Each structure stands twice: as structure tokens, then as C-alpha cells.
Amino acid sequence: PKKVVGSNNLGGIKNGILYGTASSMDGMIERIKEEIGEAKVVATGGLASTVIPHCKNDIILDDELLLKGLMIIYNKNI
Numbered sequence: 001p002k003k004v005v006g007s008n009n010l011g012g013i014k015n016g017i018l019y020g021t022a023s024s025m026d027g028m029i030e031r032i033k034e035e036i037g038e039a040k041v042v043a044t045g046g047l048a049s050t051v052i053p054h055c056k057n058d059i060i061l062d063d064e065l066l067l068k069g070l071m072i073i074y075n076k077n078i
Contacts, residue, residue: 022054029057 004019006012029041043052044065052059062068 018051019054021051022056025051025059026056029055029059 001011001015001018004015006015025043033039040060041057042060042062042065044062049061049063052061
């Protein structure tokens, strides 16, 4: 959606889910930065690629982060 406010019930629900999730992510990122300072933020999985463009923070998208980590563990154990 291009607007935060939907033009009908379904649009309002969709916008609320998308922008609500993006706002929640931004809020958590800001709180974490207050505690630990600057940090790189990486999103992975499911609908991350749909939500990230609507976030105000810089977020790195890596859909294969889990698989990369598992490969590193595997390679260390062979």
C-alpha cells in the first residue's frame, strides 16, 4: 500500500498489519540502539522483504542467513 490510511476495511487491515509491523521493528531497533549503541540490523525469513521497505531504519535483508550459519557449523564439524 502507498498510504498508511486505507480506503476501505480490507485496505485498512492490510495497511495496519504492514505498517504496524514496520513500526514495531523500528521501535525495537531504536530501543536496542539506546541500550547498546549503533548496530547492524539483519532481517531474514518469511515476509521480511515485504516489510523492510516500509521501515525507517537501515535493515540488511539476508534470506539465507540461517542456512549460511548451519553451513559454517557443518564445515567446522567435518
